Amino acid sequence: MTYKFKREPESGLILVNIEIDNKYELKMILDTGATNTTIDSNALYLLGHDLKDNIGTVEIETANGIIETEVFEIDTFSSLGLTKEKFQIQVYDFLAHGIFSDYNGLLGLDFLEGTKFCIDTRENTITIS
Numbered sequence: 001m002t003y004k005f006k007r008e009p010e011s012g013l014i015l016v017n018i019e020i021d022n023k024y025e026l027k028m029i030l031d032t033g034a035t036n037t038t039i040d041s042n043a044l045y046l047l048g049h050d051l052k053d054n055i056g057t058v059e060i061e062t063a064n065g066i067i068e069t070e071v072f073e074i075d076t077f078s079s080l081g082l083t084k085e086k087f088q089i090q091v092y093d094f095l096a097h098g099i100f101s102d103y104n105g106l107l108g109l110d111f112l113e114g115t116k117f118c119i120d121t122r123e124n125t126i127t128i129s
Helices: 041-046
Strands: 002-004 014-020 024-030 038-040 056-062 065-079 082-092 105-107 117-120 125-128
Touching: 038 041, 041 082
Parallel strands: 024 105, 038 082
Antiparallel strands: 002 125, 014 024, 014 065, 038 105, 056 065, 065 082, 117 125
16 A cells, blocks of 8 residues: 655655544654654544543653653544554643644554555655555
């Protein structure tokens, strides 16, 4: 399967669409340096998820130091032609921590676990096999 992606004009970041629970679509950055997928808590709340329904918390190391995130289990999480059931994501309040972005989070390597993929930056494609 090969999928075209867009690049953020100024930074060159790879942009992908994700779908939550087969009905909500969000725009995220594919971050192959991120171990875990992380979504802005404000986006998750606007999709109707109760932020009290987390299944725990975890500390993660970022470029700016260690932060604590909440962990949620999403029934169905899809992107790039792949679907994960009962997929655990990390949730962080971007706005409260001074992160202003046009994107709803980072799609991390945990989503691509168990797949072979190739990112072609000349053709702006991701091939998954």
